[in-house]
Amino acid sequence: MNKFLALIAIALATTSCMKLEVKPGRVIGDTVDAGKEAYQSIQRNRRGEEERGFSHKTSYDPAISNAANIAGCKQELMEVVSVSDLAVSQVISESSEVLVQDGDKTIHCSMQAVVRPKA
Numbered sequence: 001m002n003k004f005l006a007l008i009a010i011a012l013a014t015t016s017c018m019k020l021e022v023k024p025g026r027v028i029g030d031t032v033d034a035g036k037e038a039y040q041s042i043q044r045n046r047r048g049e050e051e052r053g054f055s056h057k058t059s060y061d062p063a064i065s066n067a068a069n070i071a072g073c074k075q076e077l078m079e080v081v082s083v084s085d086l087a088v089s090q091v092i093s094e095s096s097e098v099l100v101q102d103g104d105k106t107i108h109c110s111m112q113a114v115v116r117p118k119a
Contacts, residue, residue: 049089049116054081060098060105070096073109081115090114 056077060069073096081088096109 047116049114051092051112052086052115053110053112055108055110056080057099057106057108060107062105066098069098069107070109073107074111077109077111081113085118086115087118088113088115 054077056073058069058073058076061072064072074094078088090113092112092114094109094111096107099106099108
């Protein structure tokens with residue numbers, strides 16, 4: 001238990017911002033989750049990695065399916081990231097949606113990823 005508390009104290013001291021929200025009935029689970037997140041943050045920092053969000057918007061092609069439009073948007077998003085000075089080491093989450101505004105459709109895709117500078 002002392003090692004766990006020491007890990008939490010180190011995480012709080014070394015990270016710029018940390019939010020610990022403990023819900024009634026989940027004290028142990030929430031504390032363990034916060035410890036895991038702090039540990040992962042410290043490990044990423046040591047490896048020169050960080051968590052970043054990326055998003056991309058592209059026009060909708062009515063000649064192809066929604067799935068193909070979304071796949072194309074995600075491919076373009078990865079191309080944008082690949083030409084930058086960053087390399088994606090882990091994709092944490094992805095989302096995409098078809099947006100309709102004034103009768104025009106567009107595809108919006110985004111992802112949360114762990115990135116590091118390219119070697």
